[in-house]
Amino acid sequence: MRNIVLFCAAGMSTSLLVHKMKEAAAKENYDCKISAYALASTKDKGPEADMILLGPQVRFSKDKVEKDCPGKIIECIDMQVYGTMNGAKVIAQVKKALGD
Incomplete structure (x- = not known):
């Protein structure tokens, strides 16, 4: 199981994106937290x-x-992807970065 952590200013604005990412991951049977x-x-x-x-x-x-967080894979979420709350595109970004 992969552990994906999102950081934002207060941890609140990403809650909807987390929900959308979880939905996308479930559709792809991608095992992640x-x-x-x-x-x-x-x-x-x-x-x-x-x-x-x-x-x-x-x-x-x-x-x-x-x-x-030395040694960790750290990327920024594209502003347009974030603005549209496109969980599937963020999951695709994660899978590509992790080689999954």
Whole structure:
């Protein structure tokens, strides 16, 4: 099971995207756990992730997240994909990055 962690400003705006991602993963039989947290919790929640995704509003923090979570795959979610809450496209991004 893959552990996918999303970070945004407060952990709230990604909740709908998490729901859409879970729906898309279920349709594809992709075994994963998906959670969203505030950016302030990267040191606590990031190390347990297989993949870290950053919401567009916190993409400027990628360098800090890389320092807090060395060795982790960290990518930013495309602004248009995020805006349309396209869970299937985010799952495709995750699978490509992880080689699944």
